[in-house]
Amino acid sequence: MTGLTGDTSTAATLTSELLPTLTSYRPDQPVEIEVRDLPGPATLSLWRMGELVAEHPVPAGGTVSLGALAAGGYGVELAAADGTIARTAVEVVADARSVLRYGFVVDFRPDRNPAPVQDNLRRLHLTGVQFYDWAYRHADLLGGGPRYTDALGQPVSLDTVRALIEACHRVGSDALGYAAVYAVGPDEWPKWQHDALLTATGKPYALGDFLFILDPARQDWLEHFSADLTAATEQVGFDGFHLDQYGYPKRAHRPDGEVVDVADSFRTLIAAVRDALPQSRLVFNNVNDFPTWATASSPQDAVYIEVWPPQVGLEHLAHVATRARAEAGGKPVVIAAYQHVYDTVEAESADRATAFTMATLWSHGASHLLCGEADRILVDPYYVRNHPVSDSTASLLRRWYDFAVEHGELLGPGGIDDVTGSYAGSYNDDLDVSYPAVPVANQAQAGTVWRRITSVGRAGAGSDQLVMHLINLGGQDDTRWDAARHEPDDPGPGTLRIRRVGPGLPRVRYADPDRQSRLVDVEVTADGDFATAQLPAPHLWQLVLIDPASP
DSSP states (O other): OOOSSSOGGGGGGOOOEEEESSSSBOTTSEEEEEEESOOSOEEEEEEETTEEEEEEEESSSEEEEEEEOOSEEEEEEEEETTEEEEEEEEEEOSOGGGOOOEEEEOOBOTTOOOHHHHHHHHHHTOOEEEETTOSSBTTBTTTTOSEEEOTTSOEEEHHHHHHHHHHHHHTTOEEEEEEESSEEOTTTHHHHGGGBOBOTTSOBOEETTTEEEBOTTOHHHHHHHHHHHHHHHHHHOOSEEEEEOOSOOSEEEOTTSOEEEHHHHHHHHHHHHHHHOTTSEEEEEEETTBTHHHHTTSSOSOEEEEOOTTOOBHHHHHHHHHHHHHHHTTOOEEEEOOOGGGGTSOHHHHHHHHHHHHHHHHHTTOEEEOEETTTEEEOSSSTTSEEEOOHHHHHHHHHHHHHHHHTGGGTSSSSEEEOHHHHSHHHHOSEEEEOSSSOEESSOOTTSEEEEEEEEOOTTOSSOEEEEEEEEOTTOSOOBSSSOOOOOOOOOOEEEEEEOSSSSOOEEEEEETTTEEEEEEOOEEEETTEEEEEEOOOSSEEEEEEEOSOO
16 A cells, blocks of 8 residues: 555565454444554544544554544554554444445355454445345345345355344445345246336337336336335345446336336336335436436435446546435435456556546545445446455555545535636636646646636635645546556646735645555645645546645
């Protein structure tokens, strides 16, 4: 792991590991950090927005209690005499469902050890876990008994499913069972074909010859589906369900001649499941943004979108995330963007593609469904075809997930507004940045530093803070998020220029998940009605926090 406090030479000294005991904490819960492989006495320090909050001596490995903390994101560093030797982050939120860092599990073989999965949830702070293809059949979730093979031949033990659910619960994560909302296999189809969704020529819509699609709002199906989910909750122990669809059809007709608006049917189904399971955590899949406009306001707990072509560019991810946040009404937004690129190029190049994807999503207030199991990432919509991470990928993911948690208050909550168009540029002349070697752009554009400015409200404060996100696309040939990426060009140091609002100077801090994990101050100089600051060159993503008002 590199770049903990701006010195990449610390990478070789990182021998210990810090693991929070929970993936997320409530304000009344003591925050506890497990220290592993400690080579000698060290000091554990707690940071909030770059400010030192507390220090704790650590004479030996074990669990260190930091006590109950106020809501917010924190960085936790372990330092010995020769420098920082480990790092993690913790989050404290009042409402556990106000955030969703989503992971997955797919391996339910008998006698599987859940401990490595549990460690990975803690390591990456994953607050929800999708149990993909755990069920016996899509239209008969529990019909296989205690052990069975699923519809595609994978072995499943319900004892393993329950053990993995308990592993989630021990670290504060929710376990969500996968359930397709309108899919019926060939064996069950004769019972349900009267509810089929048909093409114009009368054939049932299907996923190959594997699954057939019915109207999810039909009353007999709603009763069956809700009963199946209720039984799975009671007998297996799920905290909720991932409600899946395939993105088609949008409109179709049934055998009785009724024309169905499938978006309306989805709304009806989500409401019915909520009525049946009022306490469950529900996440519905809006495939390629269909129909987010109809389902975002439904009684579920997140807005989740799985993206496909033509949404292939970073600019498309930004648009999808922004619109989802506008529709979400404060619910967390999760984007499933599968990094197929790992199947075709070396890890270093694919890692950069993943980093650009994460930077785009997190800087636009969304999170990324990517990581799961003990050491896997998603490269395919059939989650069983996942990809084991290399050491470089594991390091990247830990570094970046820590960064997102530590700075979550500047990324995800409501009350964050995009103000780029009203602050930057020569007409506005309020806040901008420039580089000697790479131009700046308002949108994702190859060969530029993509600049975005947001306003972040502070409870009880007299003014908002401004956050500038700088994503370095210098040296890239295009903006595709699922493609090999070059090492970005060095744009040179950035010159930040901000209009002053009083006789004092604004405060400017920056952080970078690769080179400067926590916020640090930079020198600010007065220049008449303006102030300037020099920023280090961004690597892939740099976050700049500006307090415009005079201190």
